Amino acid sequence: xxxxxxxxxxxxxxxxxxxxxxxxxxxxxxxxxxxxxxxxxxxxxxxxxxxxxxxxxxxxxxxxxxxxxxxxxxxxxxxxxxxxxxxxxxxxxxxxxxxxxxxxxxxxxxxxxxxxxxxxxxxxxxxxxxxxxxxxxxxxxxxxxxxxxxxxxxxxxxxxxxxxxxxxxxxxxxxxxxxxxxxxxxxxxxxxxxx
Amino acid sequence: xxxxxxxxxxxxxxxxxxxxxxxxxxxxxxxxxxxxxxxxxxxxxxxxxxxxxxxxxxxxxxxxxxxxxxxxxxxxxxxxxxxxxxxxxxxxxxxxxxxxxxxxxxxxxxxxxxxxxxxxxxxxxxxxxxxxxxxxxxxxxxxxxxxxxxxxxxxxxxxxxxxxxxxxxxxxxxxxxxxxxxxxxxxxxxxxxxxxxxxxxxxxxxxxxxxxxxxxxxxxxxxxxxxxxxxxxxxxxxxxxxxxxxxxxxxxxxxxxxxxxxxxxxxxxxxxxxxxxxxxxxxxxxxxxxxxxxxxxxxxxxxxxxxxxxxxxxxxxxxxxxxxxxxxxxxxxxxxxxxxxxxxxxxxxxxxxxxxxxxxxxxxxxxxxxxxxxxxxxxxxxxxxxxxxxxxxxxxxxxxxxxxxxx
Amino acid sequence: xxxxxxxxxxxxxxxxxxxxxxxxxxxxxxxxxxxxxxxxxxxxxxxxxxxxxxxxxxxxxxxxxxxxxxxxxxxxxxxxxxxxxxxxxxxxxxxxxxxxxxxxxxxxxxxxxxxxxxxxxxxxxxxxxxxxxxxxxxxxxxxxxxxxxxxxxxxxxxxxxxxxxxxx
Numbered sequence: 001x002x003x004x005x006x007x008x009x010x011x012x013x014x015x016x017x018x019x020x021x022x023x024x025x026x027x028x029x030x031x032x033x034x035x036x037x038x039x040x041x042x043x044x045x046x047x048x049x050x051x052x053x054x055x056x057x058x059x060x061x062x063x064x065x066x067x068x069x070x071x072x073x074x075x076x077x078x079x080x081x082x083x084x085x086x087x088x089x090x091x092x093x094x095x096x097x098x099x100x101x102x103x104x105x106x107x108x109x110x111x112x113x114x115x116x117x118x119x120x121x122x123x124x125x126x127x128x129x130x131x132x133x134x135x136x137x138x139x140x141x142x143x144x145x146x147x148x149x150x151x152x153x154x155x156x157x158x159x160x161x162x163x164x165x166x167x168x169x170x171x172x173x174x175x176x177x178x179x180x181x182x183x184x185x186x187x188x189x190x191x192x193x194x195x
Numbered sequence: 196x197x198x199x200x201x202x203x204x205x206x207x208x209x210x211x212x213x214x215x216x217x218x219x220x221x222x223x224x225x226x227x228x229x230x231x232x233x234x235x236x237x238x239x240x241x242x243x244x245x246x247x248x249x250x251x252x253x254x255x256x257x258x259x260x261x262x263x264x265x266x267x268x269x270x271x272x273x274x275x276x277x278x279x280x281x282x283x284x285x286x287x288x289x290x291x292x293x294x295x296x297x298x299x300x301x302x303x304x305x306x307x308x309x310x311x312x313x314x315x316x317x318x319x320x321x322x323x324x325x326x327x328x329x330x331x332x333x334x335x336x337x338x339x340x341x342x343x344x345x346x347x348x349x350x351x352x353x354x355x356x357x358x359x360x361x362x363x364x365x366x367x368x369x370x371x372x373x374x375x376x377x378x379x380x381x382x383x384x385x386x387x388x389x390x391x392x393x394x395x396x397x398x399x400x401x402x403x404x405x406x407x408x409x410x411x412x413x414x415x416x417x418x419x420x421x422x423x424x425x426x427x428x429x430x431x432x433x434x435x436x437x438x439x440x441x442x443x444x445x446x447x448x449x450x451x452x453x454x455x456x457x458x459x460x461x462x463x464x465x466x467x468x469x470x471x472x473x474x475x476x477x478x479x480x481x482x483x484x485x486x487x488x489x490x491x492x493x494x495x496x497x498x499x500x501x502x503x504x505x506x507x508x509x510x511x512x513x514x515x516x517x518x519x520x521x522x523x524x525x526x527x528x529x530x531x532x533x534x535x536x537x538x539x540x541x542x543x544x545x546x547x548x549x550x551x552x553x554x555x556x557x558x559x560x561x562x563x564x565x566x567x568x569x570x571x572x573x574x575x576x577x578x579x580x581x582x583x584x585x586x587x588x589x590x591x592x593x594x595x596x597x598x599x600x601x602x
Numbered sequence: 603x604x605x606x607x608x609x610x611x612x613x614x615x616x617x618x619x620x621x622x623x624x625x626x627x628x629x630x631x632x633x634x635x636x637x638x639x640x641x642x643x644x645x646x647x648x649x650x651x652x653x654x655x656x657x658x659x660x661x662x663x664x665x666x667x668x669x670x671x672x673x674x675x676x677x678x679x680x681x682x683x684x685x686x687x688x689x690x691x692x693x694x695x696x697x698x699x700x701x702x703x704x705x706x707x708x709x710x711x712x713x714x715x716x717x718x719x720x721x722x723x724x725x726x727x728x729x730x731x732x733x734x735x736x737x738x739x740x741x742x743x744x745x746x747x748x749x750x751x752x753x754x755x756x757x758x759x760x761x762x763x764x765x766x767x768x769x770x
Binding site for chain 1: 220252267318341344354
C-alpha cells in the first residue's frame with residue numbers, strides 16, 4: 001500500500017494579481033468597524049449580485065447562451081441566478097431583434113420589474129434596429145424603454161456581452177441611493193410614458 | 196359550519212377548463228412563441244399559437260439587395276446553423292447563374308455544413324435535456340460547441356452569424372490552423388458525444404419523459420409538411436442531401452437514420468445518429484480535401500469574376516480587377532431572367548430558396564421555405580391530450596428557431 | 603417506370619385540356635399555370651392520380667407583378683412527389699380587385715399557415731380557409747407589405763435620416 005503523504009513542497013498558485021477581492025469603498029477603517037457611505041455599501045452589494053432577466057429573442061440570445069454556459073461563465077460576475085420572472089430581477093438584458101409586435105411585451109416586462117432596475121441592449125438590433133430597417137422592426141429598444149448600456153455587434157462576442165455587463169456593474173456600484181427618487185429620473189420615465 | 200364558496204356573478208358560464216398563457220417571453224418556449232392552452236388539470240385540451248414576434252421582413256429586404264448582400268440575411272434565419280443557410284443561398288445563386296464549383300470547394304463546404312449540422316443538433320438535443328431536468332448535458336456539450344465556433348472563426352472571422360463563403364467558393368483558403376482545429380474537434384468530439392448519449396439514451400427518467408410524447412404518424416407528418424429530422428423520426432427517409440444532392444453530397448457514404456414513432460425520444464435519437472453520420476461525412480470530406488495535390492490543393496473558389504470579388508492586391512494594380520470590384524460592390528451586375536427553387540438540408544429540415552429574377556440587379560422576389568414555420572402548425576396536434584410538462588419537451592425537441600420561423 | 607416532366611404534362615393536358623397552359627421547364631423543374639377557379643381541381647388531380655401522387659406540399663407563396671394588368675398577384679405552389687422524387691411548380695394568377703383563391707387546407711394541413719402568411723403579405727383571400735387572419739404582422743396593420751407599391755421602411759420613423767442612408 002502506498003503511504004499517505006502530504007505534499008511537503010506545496011507550489012504557490014500565481015494569483016497575486018489575477019484574483020482579487022472586491023475593493024472596499026473609501027472609508028474609515030478601525031478596530032472591528034468600518035465607516036463609509038451607505039450608498040457605497042449598497043452599491044457594492046448590488047453590483048456583485050445582479051439577477052439578469054434574459055429577454056432573448058434571436059441570434060444574440062444564442063451568444064448569451066454561450067456567455068452563460070461553462071466556457072465564458074457569466075456567474076463569475078455574481079449573476080449565477082438567471083431569473084425569468086421580471087419581479088425578481090434587476091437587470092433586463094434585451095438580446096435580439098424586437099419587432100413592433102413584441103414592443104408592448106418588452107415594455108410590459110420592464111414595467112413589471114421592481115426598482116432599481118437596469119437595462120442593457122445587446123446587439124445591433126436591440127440598440128438601433130440593426131440591418132433590419134423594415135416596416136416590422138422597432139428601430140432600437142430605447143424608443144420604448146430607457147437603456148443604460150448598449151453593446152454593439154451582430155451578434156456581439158461573449159466577451160463583449162461580459163464587457164457590457166461589467167459596465168453595468170460600474171453603473172450599479174456608483175449609483176447614489178436616492179437617484180431613483182430624483183426629479184431627473186422621474187422626468188426620464190415620464191418621457192417614456194411610464195408611471 | 197358554513198363554507199365560503201366563491202359565488203360566480205349572475206350569468207357567468209362555469210368553465211371546467213383553465214386557460215393558460217405561455218409566452219411570448221417564457222423560459223420554456225426557447226424563443227418568442229405564444230401558446231394559449233386550454234388545460235383540464237394538467238391535460239391539454241386544445242391550444243392555439245401566435246407567432247410573428249420577431250418578424251423582420253427578410254423577403255422584402257432581399258428585394259432591395261444584390262445577391263451577395265443577401266447572405267447576411269440568411270445568417271439570421273436559423274442562427275444555430277447559419278453556415279448551412281449561407282451555403283444554401285450560394286448554391287442557389289450558383290445554380291441560377293450556372294456556375295460550376297470546383298470539387299475542393301464542394302468538399303470544404305460539406306465540412307462546414309456538417310459542422311453546422313452538429314452544432315444545431317447539439318443545441319437542440321441538449322435543450323431537450325434541460326427541459327427534462329438534466330442541465331449537465333447542456334453545460335457539458337456547450338463547451339464543445341465552442342470548438343466548432345473556433346473553426347468558423349478561423350475561416351471567416353465570425354462565430355455565430357458567419358456570412359461564410361462567397362458566390363463561387365470561399366473568401367479565402369482554409370488555413371492550416373483551421374485544419375488543426377478540425378482535427379482536434381474530430382478527435383475530441385466523438386468521446387463527448389458518446390458520453391452525452393450514455394447520459395441520456397438509456398436514462399430511465401429521460402426515457403419516461405420522452406417516449407410516447409409528442410408523437411406523430413408518418414402520414415400526418417407529411418401532410419403537415421414536416422421535413423428534416425422530425426420527418427425522419429416519423430419513419431420517412433427523406434433527406435435532401437440524398438434526394439437532390441448538392442455540393443457533391445453524392446460522393447459521400449452515409450446513412451439516413453430514421454425513427455418509427457415520431458415521438459420526442461425518436462427525434463432525439465435521430466438527431467444523435469445524424470451527428471455520428473456528420474462526423475463520418477466530415478472525416479471523408481477531410482480525407483478528400485487532403486488528397487488534392489499541387490495547384491488543385493490551392494483552389495478555393497470558382498473562376499467567376501462577375502460575382503466573386505477579386506483579390507485586394509489585384510484591385511490596386513489591375514484595371515480588370517478594379518472594374519469587377521467596383522461593379523460587384525455597387526451591385527451593378529444584371530441578373531439573368533428566370534425562376535429557381537433550390538432546397539438544401541438545413542439543420543431542422545428542407546430549407547428552400549425560391550428566387551425570381553426579372554433581369555434586374557436584385558431579386559424580383561425571394562421566398563424562403565422555412566422548415567420550422569411549416570411544421571410548427573402541427574404543435575397543437577402533437578400536444579393534445581398530453582401533459583403540460585410534455586408540451587414543453589415537445590416544443591424543444593421540434594427544434595424551433597424563432598428567427599427562422601418568423602423570417 | 604419513373605415519372606418525368608413530359609409524362610406529367612401529358613397527363614395534365616389529357617385531363618384539363620387547354621385550361622392548363624404555359625408549360626415550361628426551368629432548371630429541371632416543370633412549371634405550369636391554370637385559371638384560379640380550377641386550382642383545387644388541379645391540386646386534387648395531382649394528389650390523387652395514381653401515377654402522379656404529388657402528396658407533399660413544399661411551399662405556397664405569392665408574387666406581385668404590378669405591370670401585369672388583371673393578373674397582378676400570382677400564387678405559386680411547389681409540390682413534391684417524394685417517392686419519385688420529382689417536383690412541380692404550379693401557379694394561378696389573380697387580379698387586385700378580386701383576390702379570391704380557393705384554399706388548399708382541405709388537402710394539405712401544412713397549407714394553413716402558408717396561406718395565412720400569403721394573405722398577410724399580399725392580401726390574397728383564400729376562400730374556405732378556417733382561420734384567415736394575419737400571422738406575422740400585427741393585426742392592426744392596414745396594408746399588405748410585400749406588394750411592390752409599399753416601401754420597405756417604416757414611413758413613420760423619425761430617427762433615421764434618409765439622406766444619410768442614401769435614400770434622400
